[in-house]
Amino acid sequence: MTRSLTFAIPKGRILDEALPLLAKAGIEPEAEFHDKKSRALRFATNRPDVSIIRVRAFDVATFVAHGAAQIGIVGSDVVEEFNYSELYAPVDLDIGHCRLSVAEPVDAADEDQAAMSHVRVATKYPHLTCRYYEARGLQAECVKLNGAMELAPSLGLSRRIVDLVSSGATLKANGLVETDIIMQISARLIVNRAAYKMRSAELTPLIDAFRAAVGVKDAV
Numbered sequence: 001m002t003r004s005l006t007f008a009i010p011k012g013r014i015l016d017e018a019l020p021l022l023a024k025a026g027i028e029p030e031a032e033f034h035d036k037k038s039r040a041l042r043f044a045t046n047r048p049d050v051s052i053i054r055v056r057a058f059d060v061a062t063f064v065a066h067g068a069a070q071i072g073i074v075g076s077d078v079v080e081e082f083n084y085s086e087l088y089a090p091v092d093l094d095i096g097h098c099r100l101s102v103a104e105p106v107d108a109a110d111e112d113q114a115a116m117s118h119v120r121v122a123t124k125y126p127h128l129t130c131r132y133y134e135a136r137g138l139q140a141e142c143v144k145l146n147g148a149m150e151l152a153p154s155l156g157l158s159r160r161i162v163d164l165v166s167s168g169a170t171l172k173a174n175g176l177v178e179t180d181i182i183m184q185i186s187a188r189l190i191v192n193r194a195a196y197k198m199r200s201a202e203l204t205p206l207i208d209a210f211r212a213a214v215g216v217k218d219a220v
């Protein structure tokens with residue numbers, strides 16, 4: 001008997017937008033999934049052949065890349081940061097829109113970058129940050145943080161940060177300005193490449209269901 005497909009979804013802010021899309025694609029988690037007191041991490045769905053795991057955003061990519069989950073939903077920031085060759089990202093889900101940006105204290109934003117050879121940056125995205133600065137002929141020393149990057153400049157940890165921006169409210173509240181946009185971001189459906197080959201009869205209709213769900217998103 002074939003094992004059920006494991007679908008990894010992030011428990012952070014993408015979840016609220018992802019659930020209606022999952023429902024449109026025909027997948028609804030069991031009631032316990034919505035119980036905030038539940039400590040369960042794996043859930044049955046209305047489909048006997050699909051179960052859901054709820055994990056941290058960065059871990060969605062890791063579970064799917066290693067084949068522990070066959071399919072998942074994650075921001076393109078995470079896909080690009082890991083750059084796992086085992087991941088196939090066939091559908092832009094048009095949710096979780098934000099951008100990855102460089103930000104600095106208001107009073108430092110005019111500093112001449114051309115005069116520098118080395119920058120220190122606090123970020124959750126060291127790979128994307130190094131790639132961005134390398135392309136500009138600068139070496140970046142990244143201080144890896146997992147959140148609250150906006151605190152780094154005022155506390156002397158780094159002059160710059162590279163972080164996600166949506167409304168810009170977090171930067172403003174912390175005295176920072178956006179000085180460059182590195183990339184635009186949205187959530188993607190991701191699939192393990194080996195699973196896609198071996199279990200295409202199960203995965204292809206699921207991918208098609210998400211394509212259709214994104215297409216009808218605004219019409220429903």
Ligand SMILES: Nc1ncnc2c1ncn2[C@@H]1O[C@H](COP(=O)(O)OP(=O)(O)OP(=O)(O)O)[C@@H](O)[C@H]1O
Pocket residue numbers: 010011012013014055056057058074075076077078096097098146147164165166167185186187
């Ligand atoms: N301000 C935002 N607006 C829109 N989408 C965002 C925003 N911040 C993050 N995202 C998207 O949501 C994903 C998850 O972000 P979220 O902030 O929920 O996770 P996190 O708190 O960093 O994760 P974790 O707690 O698991 O480390 C990001 O990878 C990105 O794709």
Ligand SMILES: O=P(O)(O)OC[C@H]1O[C@H](OP(=O)(O)OP(=O)(O)O)[C@H](O)[C@@H]1O
Pocket residue numbers: 013146147148149163164165166167168169170171
């Ligand atoms: O431009 P804004 O609309 O203010 O959004 C940007 C904020 O959203 C994200 O953090 P989140 O709130 O998810 O918390 P985190 O620090 O735990 O990642 C991101 O890291 C910024 O801090």
